[in-house]
Amino acid sequence: MSDDQSAKIQATVERVLELAEEVEAAGEASVGGAGLERTRAVLHAWIDGMKGVVVHPALGRVTVIHENGRESTIASAELPYLLSVPVNPKTDA
Template structure:
């Protein structure tokens, strides 16, 4: 990660935590080092254990279905499009 990317990540993390404080919720941010590696490992494990995915680019959401039947929704302007196939492309491609 470049210094610019690290600074941007820190700025975004700070804004998210400030919002959490406004609604009296706690949070933590991690933007580097061993703590970030541990967070990545936890996310990879979480993704590896999913049993289904619903991709909704028009809504900017991806819903992950877990083995226990629970759902988690990820709101992102980029992820649904990165996971989508172009219109007209065969689903088996």
């Protein structure tokens, strides 16, 4: 990872933590090492356990449906578009 990428990631981490502090909510950040590896493992298991997903590109949201029927919403400018199926996919036929 370049120094520029590292600086951008660190700036984002600091901004997110500062926003949480404004409403007196504690935050936790992991950008490398064992902390990040643990977080990735937990997230992979969480995603692997999902039973459904609803993608809303226009709203910038993805809703994950869990086995117990509960839902978790992920707000993202990119993720809904990565998961969307094109309206008129081209075929080789």
